[in-house]
Amino acid sequence: MDGIHDLGGMDGFGAIVPERDEPVFHHRWEGRAFAMSTAMGAAGEWNIDMGRHGIERLPPVVYLSSSYYERWLRRLELMLIEHGLVLEDELVNERSGRAGRDLTRGTFTTERVPTVLQRGSFTREPQGPPRFQPDQRVRARNIHPRSHTRLPCYVRGRTGVVERLLGANVFPDSIVSGKGEDPQWLYTIRFDGRELWGDDAEPGTTVSVDAFEPYLEAVP
Amino acid sequence: MATHEEPTGSTLSELDLRVRALESVLIQQNYVTSEALDAIVEAHETRIGPHIGARAVARAWVSATYRAALLADATAAVAEFADDGHVGDQLIAVENTQDVHNVVVCTLCSCYPWDVLGLPPIWYKSDAYRSRTVKQPRTVLAEFGLHLEPTVSVRVWDSTAETRYLVLPMRPAGTDDWDEQQLATLVDRDCMVGVGLPKAPGGAD
Numbered sequence: 001m002d003g004i005h006d007l008g009g010m011d012g013f014g015a016i017v018p019e020r021d022e023p024v025f026h027h028r029w030e031g032r033a034f035a036m037s038t039a040m041g042a043a044g045e046w047n048i049d050m051g052r053h054g055i056e057r058l059p060p061v062v063y064l065s066s067s068y069y070e071r072w073l074r075r076l077e078l079m080l081i082e083h084g085l086v087l088e089d090e091l092v093n094e095r096s097g098r099a100g101r102d103l104t105r106g107t108f109t110t111e112r113v114p115t116v117l118q119r120g121s122f123t124r125e126p127q128g129p130p131r132f133q134p135d136q137r138v139r140a141r142n143i144h145p146r147s148h149t150r151l152p153c154y155v156r157g158r159t160g161v162v163e164r165l166l167g168a169n170v171f172p173d174s175i176v177s178g179k180g181e182d183p184q185w186l187y188t189i190r191f192d193g194r195e196l197w198g199d200d201a202e203p204g205t206t207v208s209v210d211a212f213e214p215y216l217e218a219v220p
Numbered sequence: 221m222a223t224h225e226e227p228t229g230s231t232l233s234e235l236d237l238r239v240r241a242l243e244s245v246l247i248q249q250n251y252v253t254s255e256a257l258d259a260i261v262e263a264h265e266t267r268i269g270p271h272i273g274a275r276a277v278a279r280a281w282v283s284a285t286y287r288a289a290l291l292a293d294a295t296a297a298v299a300e301f302a303d304d305g306h307v308g309d310q311l312i313a314v315e316n317t318q319d320v321h322n323v324v325v326c327t328l329c330s331c332y333p334w335d336v337l338g339l340p341p342i343w344y345k346s347d348a349y350r351s352r353t354v355k356q357p358r359t360v361l362a363e364f365g366l367h368l369e370p371t372v373s374v375r376v377w378d379s380t381a382e383t384r385y386l387v388l389p390m391r392p393a394g395t396d397d398w399d400e401q402q403l404a405t406l407v408d409r410d411c412m413v414g415v416g417l418p419k420a421p422g423g424a425d
Contacts, residue, residue: 005328005329006328007327007328007351008328008350008351008355008378009327009328009351009352009354009355010351011351011352012349013346013347013348013351013352015348015363016343016346016348016349016352016360017343017346017348017366018341018343018364018410019300019342019343021340022341022342024264024265024269024339025261025265026342027233027235027236027263028236029233029238029239029240031261031264032239032240032243032257032261033239033242034260034261034264034339035256035257035258035260035261036239036242036243036246036252038260039251039252039256039260040246040251042254043251043353052328052329055329055347058243064347068342068345069328070235073235073238073239075244076242077242083240085249085251086242086245086246086249087348088267090245090360091238091241091242092241092247094240094241094244094245095244095245095248099249099250100248100249100250100251101249103251107250107251107252108251108252108253108256109251109253109255109256110253110255110256110259112256113256113259113260113263114304116260117260117263117268117303117304117335118304118306118308118335119308119309119334119335119382119384120308121308122309122310122381122382123309123310150328150380150381151380152327152328152378152380154327154354154355155283166310166381166383167310169310169345169381170382171399172381182291184380186383188383196354196355196410197355200355202355202356202357202358202359202374203238203249203356203369203370204370204372204373204374205257205357205358205373205374205375205376205379206373206375206376207357207376208375208376208377208378209380209404210379210380210381210383211377211380211381212381212400213381
């Protein structure tokens with residue numbers, strides 16, 4: 001979706017303000033919201049891209065006015081309600097008068113913590129040979145899917161060069177709607193700054209994205 | 221169960237209350253245990269952090285063999301330094317040279333190699349960094365105090381898939397007689413994201 005989350009190249013967000021000796025979490029609630037999101041994300045009820053899409057679907061005004069972990073919290077509440085795991089009034093009243101649903105993978109207990117500290121694996125057996133090869137020029141397609149996609153707006157319609165073939169990967173545009181993994185070849189595509197930003201590009205800069213094969217078309 | 225009956229002047233924010241309420245419900249529903257949540261927080265606050273990536277960088281500076289292995293397959297090469305001996309697949313190390321400087325961003329969310337650098341700092345997740353780095357990388361780096369010569373080209377890596385990037389910075393001058401452990405102390409998070417350089421020997425920050 002052409003959502004507010006797709007920030008690459010936008011202006012007006014001001015200076016970047018690094019913080020010295022920054023703590024991992026600034027408030028207790030941030031750590032709890034992070035941990036609950038991690039635990040419930042491992043419940044087997046939704047996948048990583050459904051989760052990302054949950055944040056992308058926050059109203060733009062809410063997205064922009066929320067801190068990072070506040071977005072996580074709002075996303076978690078949204079996903080729990082949408083999946084019927086909690087009811088809205090339970091969140092308000094802080095108690096539940098009913099037993100929880102049986103989760104696909106059961107209660108998240110301490111024994112399962114090591115599994116969520118590891119990143120998942122997203123590489124898969126390819127469904128066919130790759131269409132493109134390193135050094136080939138390709139164009140990012142001008143697509144505007146209404147659902148979740150991982151092709152940022154700022155490269156759509158732009159021509160770049162295949163830098164690396166990264167293997168077949170779970171296709172986010174498919175798993176976000178529960179249609180299966182549909183593994184697609186993934187490529188690193190390098191764009192010259194001028195191709196993206198014209199005369200306003202800073203000299204001597206390139207930007208690369210990792211793009212799935214359905215996002216790309218051959219350049220004659 | 222958490223109570224909201226705090227004395228007047230309570231500093232519990234609305235978000236704090238909201239998170240406490242949610243945790244209380246998830247525990248009542250038997251979805252999670254409080255101890256499991258504690259363990260997740262504790263791991264990220266105490267065990268998983270940029271010291272993992274720093275050890276890989278320092279090793280690459282002293283061993284040409286390791287450097288080649290890191291650039292060929294960072295997932296395999298960094299694993300021995302990771303919290304539980306495992307790094308997510310498709311970690312990619314990109315090497316700074318005299319001619320090329322690398323910097324990493326995620327414009328669509330805040331993808332970051334958690335298992336190698338820990339959870340990302342606020343600036344990495346900020347709308348400003350995410351929007352500007354792909355368009356004005358030299359200006360952004362200058363705001364971090366990193367002023368690159370015009371002869372150095374800048375490569376920006378936007379982490380749009382499940383690949384994760386680790387910048388391999390150049391070894392600082394004046395460290396010829398330093399060993400791997402000493403070198404690791406010069407490697408901080410910022411230089412492995414590409415918004416800084418390793419610390420100079422002699423303690424200057």
